[in-house]
Amino acid sequence: MMNAVLELRAVTKTFTDGGARGTRHAAVSGVSLALARGSFFSLLGPSGCGKTTTLRMIAGFETPDSGEIVLNGNCIDALAPYQRSVNTVFQNYALFPHLTVRGNIEFGLKQRGKPSAGDAAERVARLLVQLQLDGKESRRPGELSGGERQRVALARALVLEPEVLLLDEPLSALDPRLRKQVRAELKDLQRRTGITFLMVTHDQEEALSLSDSMAVMNRGRIEQTGTPEDLYRRPATKFVASFLGAMNWLDGVGVRPEAVRLSRVESAHSLRASVANIVFLGAASHVDVRVEGGEVLTVQTAPGELWNAGEAVFVSWDSSDEHRFVSECV
Ligand code: ADP
Ligand code: MG
Numbered sequence: 001m002m003n004a005v006l007e008l009r010a011v012t013k014t015f016t017d018g019g020a021r022g023t024r025h026a027a028v029s030g031v032s033l034a035l036a037r038g039s040f041f042s043l044l045g046p047s048g049c050g051k052t053t054t055l056r057m058i059a060g061f062e063t064p065d066s067g068e069i070v071l072n073g074n075c076i077d078a079l080a081p082y083q084r085s086v087n088t089v090f091q092n093y094a095l096f097p098h099l100t101v102r103g104n105i106e107f108g109l110k111q112r113g114k115p116s117a118g119d120a121a122e123r124v125a126r127l128l129v130q131l132q133l134d135g136k137e138s139r140r141p142g143e144l145s146g147g148e149r150q151r152v153a154l155a156r157a158l159v160l161e162p163e164v165l166l167l168d169e170p171l172s173a174l175d176p177r178l179r180k181q182v183r184a185e186l187k188d189l190q191r192r193t194g195i196t197f198l199m200v201t202h203d204q205e206e207a208l209s210l211s212d213s214m215a216v217m218n219r220g221r222i223e224q225t226g227t228p229e230d231l232y233r234r235p236a237t238k239f240v241a242s243f244l245g246a247m248n249w250l251d252g253v254g255v256r257p258e259a260v261r262l263s264r265v266e267s268a269h270s271l272r273a274s275v276a277n278i279v280f281l282g283a284a285s286h287v288d289v290r291v292e293g294g295e296v297l298t299v300q301t302a303p304g305e306l307w308n309a310g311e312a313v314f315v316s317w318d319s320s321d322e323h324r325f326v327s328e329c330v
Pocket of ligand 1: 015016017026027045046047048049050051052053054
C-alpha cells in the first residue's frame with residue numbers, strides 16, 4: 001500500500017448558477033486521488049474542468065458537498081484553512097505589493113504564530129538562498145521580474161513547511177521563454193525540499209515532464225491516473241489519448257503521429273496516400289497525408305527527411321501501436 005500523504009475520497013462540489021433559482025452544476029464529481037509522500041503529482045485538464053475548485057477544497061477555501069479529504073490519515077474537512085498543513089501558490093501569486101520580499105515571505109509565519117523567532121529567521125534566510133532571492137529581500141513585488149515574483153510566492157508558501165504544497169497553474173503567468181527554465185527549477189525545488197507537490201495545469205507538456213504521477217480530469221471527473229508514461233502509452237479513454245499529444249483517428253483506432261511510417265516504397269499492410277501538407281517543427285516535421293479513401297493522417301518525420309507536397313507515398317504502422325477504446329467517454 002502506498003504511503004499516501006493526501007487522499008481525496010469521492011469528493012463532489014456543486015455550484016448554483018445565478019442565485020437561488022439558478023441551475024446547479026457539478027464542478028467536481030466523485031474525485032478520488034492518492035498522493036504518495038514526497039512525490040510530484042499533477043492534475044491535468046482543460047480550462048473549467050474543476051482543477052482550481054479541487055485545490056480550493058483541499059486548502060479549505062471551499063467545502064465539499066460530499067466525500068472526504070484525508071491528510072496523514074486524518075479527515076481534515078472540519079478544519080479551517082490555517083489549521084491544515086497545506087499551502088497554496090496561487091495562479092496570480094497574490095503577493096502583497098506594499099510588502100518587501102522578506103515581508104511577503106514572513107507574512108505567513110506571523111499569521112500562524114510559529115515557529116520561534118530564531119527558527120523563523122533561519123528558515124527565511126535558507127529559503128532566500130534556495131530560491132535565489134538573497135540580495136533582493138528589500139525589493140517590493142513591483143521591482144521584480146515575473147520569475148522572481150513566482151519564487152517569492154513559492155518561498156511564502158514553503159516557509160510554513162507544509163505537508164503538501166498546492167500549485168495552481170504556477171507557470172502560466174510567465175512568458176513562454178521563461179517557462180521551460182522555471183519548470184526545471186520547480187522540479188529541482190521539489191526534489192531538494194522533499195515536500196509533496198500537487199500542481200494543477202492545463203498544459204500537457206508541463207504535466208508530463210514534471211510529474212511522478214498524474215491524473216487527467218475532464219468535466220469534473222478523473223478519467224485516468226498513473227505515471228506520465230502510462231497515460232501517454234496506454235490512454236484509457238479517447239479524451240486522455242487526444243489531450244496527451246496528437247492522435248490520428250481511423251475507424252475506431254487511434255495512432256500517434258510518431259508511430260506512423262512514411263515511405264516511397266509499398267510494403268505489406270501499407271496504405272497508398274499523397275502528401276497534402278508539411279509543417280516544420282524544428283526537431284521534427286508533421287506531414288499530413290491524404291490516404292486513398294479521403295482520410296488525412298498526420299505523420300511525424302525525422303529531421304533531414306524530405307517530402308514534397310503532392311507526391312505519392314505509402315503509410316504504415318505496427319498494430320501494437322494502435323489504441324482501441326471500448327466506449328467513448330462522456
Ligand atoms: P479550472 O480551474 O479547471 O479551470 P474551476 O475549478 O475554476 O476550473 O471551475 C470549474 C467549474 O466550476 C467551472 O464551470 C466554473 O465556472 C465553476 N465555478 C468555479 N467556482 C465557482 C463559483 N464560486 N460559483 C459558481 N461556479 C463556479
Ligand atoms: Mg483554474
